[in-house]
Amino acid sequence: MKNLFDYTTIKNMKLKNRFFKAAVWEELATVDGHMTDELFHIYEELAKGGIGTIFTGYAHVEKDEQPNPGMMGIYDDSFIAEYKKLTDRVHSHGANLIMQLAYGGSRTNLNPPSPVIWGPSAVENETTGIVPVEMSKENIKYLIKSFGKAAGRVKQAGFDGVEIHAAHGYLLSQFLCPHYNTRTDEYGGNIENRARIILEIYHEIRKTVENSFPIFIKINSEDFMEDGLTSEESIIVSKMLEEAGIDGIEVSGGNDSSPNVIKNNLGAARTKVVLSKDRESYFKEHAARLAKIVSIPVILTGGNRHIEVMNEILRNTNIAYFGLGRPMISEPDLINQWAKSDYKAPKCVSCNQCFELYGRRCILNQKK
Ligand SMILES: Cc1cc2nc3c(=O)[nH]c(=O)nc-3n(C[C@H](O)[C@H](O)[C@H](O)COP(=O)(O)O)c2cc1C
Numbered sequence: 001m002k003n004l005f006d007y008t009t010i011k012n013m014k015l016k017n018r019f020f021k022a023a024v025w026e027e028l029a030t031v032d033g034h035m036t037d038e039l040f041h042i043y044e045e046l047a048k049g050g051i052g053t054i055f056t057g058y059a060h061v062e063k064d065e066q067p068n069p070g071m072m073g074i075y076d077d078s079f080i081a082e083y084k085k086l087t088d089r090v091h092s093h094g095a096n097l098i099m100q101l102a103y104g105g106s107r108t109n110l111n112p113p114s115p116v117i118w119g120p121s122a123v124e125n126e127t128t129g130i131v132p133v134e135m136s137k138e139n140i141k142y143l144i145k146s147f148g149k150a151a152g153r154v155k156q157a158g159f160d161g162v163e164i165h166a167a168h169g170y171l172l173s174q175f176l177c178p179h180y181n182t183r184t185d186e187y188g189g190n191i192e193n194r195a196r197i198i199l200e201i202y203h204e205i206r207k208t209v210e211n212s213f214p215i216f217i218k219i220n221s222e223d224f225m226e227d228g229l230t231s232e233e234s235i236i237v238s239k240m241l242e243e244a245g246i247d248g249i250e251v252s253g254g255n256d257s258s259p260n261v262i263k264n265n266l267g268a269a270r271t272k273v274v275l276s277k278d279r280e281s282y283f284k285e286h287a288a289r290l291a292k293i294v295s296i297p298v299i300l301t302g303g304n305r306h307i308e309v310m311n312e313i314l315r316n317t318n319i320a321y322f323g324l325g326r327p328m329i330s331e332p333d334l335i336n337q338w339a340k341s342d343y344k345a346p347k348c349v350s351c352n353q354c355f356e357l358y359g360r361r362c363i364l365n366q367k368k
């Protein structure tokens with residue numbers, strides 16, 4: 001019988017359990033994206049705390065573009081040495097580290113925003129009010145190369161894999177979304193065209209890293225907005241990526257470029273998760289459907305809270321892994337605690353106060 005503490009492998013990567021730390025932007029890097037002592041500390045604590053595999057917070061592939069301040073950078077070779085130290089430290093505790101790569105676009109919280117704001121089309125972002133510049137084909141080619149070069153650095157720095165962030169209403173998620181992508185060329189229109197940039201990024205990354213190096217994607221199960229990516233379309237994109245050779249799909253959901261998604265609690269980090277166990281693991285229906293269709297690993301992220309709920313999903317579906325975001329902010333050693341007792345309830349109450357606190361700390365851990 002499958003178990004959350006099973007030892008598994010994905011390509012060259014050995015995983016000591018089925019838990020992934022979901023990407024959490026900490027706002028602790030320097031203004032130009034370099035590591036700080038606090039960031040080293042956070043990742044080391046996570047690794048010590050028993051998690052099998054860690055996705056970093058989203059890292060920017062272009063120097064002058066970041067959707068949030070204090071993000072980690074990966075836009076030039078100056079990062080390789082410091083990330084080598086980071087991967088060495090994480091590996092010394094038996095955990096894997098995967099870097100998440102992102103481009104923000106008009107869904108930016110940086111104030112003032114990055115100087116150049118690209119979008120699939122010049123459609124006003126309903127959350128930020130920003131009208132981006134429609135990307136030319138040259139811009140698209142340039143960005144694809146940036147992702148590829150960034151992934152090469154990730155590999156050189158000793159990370160165990162790389163993840164493309166195509167969820168939550170950032171640029172690649174906007175390409176998938178008909179509301180934000182009104183292009184009439186081969187990058188817009190049907191879902192195959194809207195997914196094209198992501199497929200091309202995947203192929204560029206694969207050219208840069210060998211076949212044994214795992215590449216993941218984080219994608220919305222659906223956008224939960226009018227004219228948004230649907231669950232059926234998300235499955236089509238996932239299938240295309242599987243056929244192209246991607247190694248794992250992390251399922252999330254909610255397009256934060258839609259204010260209704262935020263207002264109606266339909267985003268990736270939902271509140272009120274702990275009111276009942278039915279509310280947990282809130283993208284499980286889509287992820288279970290996807291996991292039946294594809295034969296690569298599906299990672300379910302969003303609202304995973306209790307061992308018994310995850311065990312039931314693990315045993316009754318083909319979902320292979322579970323991503324944990326906020327519970328690992330409040331308790332970086334949660335997995336070690338679970339290894340001792342299945343019954344330990346996580347401390348996180350999904351209040352989302354960590355979005356407001358410096359360093360994305362948990363409000364429950366603040367000193368009085
Ligand atoms: C403070 C904070 C920062 C986040 N930063 C990222 C990020 O950099 N990249 C990403 O894909 N998701 C990010 N997320 C979303 C999480 O990865 C995850 O999808 C979401 O929190 C749901 O999982 P949870 O219920 O276990 O927290 C962030 C979430 C929080 C709370």
Ligand code: SF4
Pocket residue numbers: 326327329330347348349350351352353354355361362363364
């Ligand atoms: S502040 Fe703490 S309890 Fe609230 S969501 Fe964040 S991690 Fe969970």
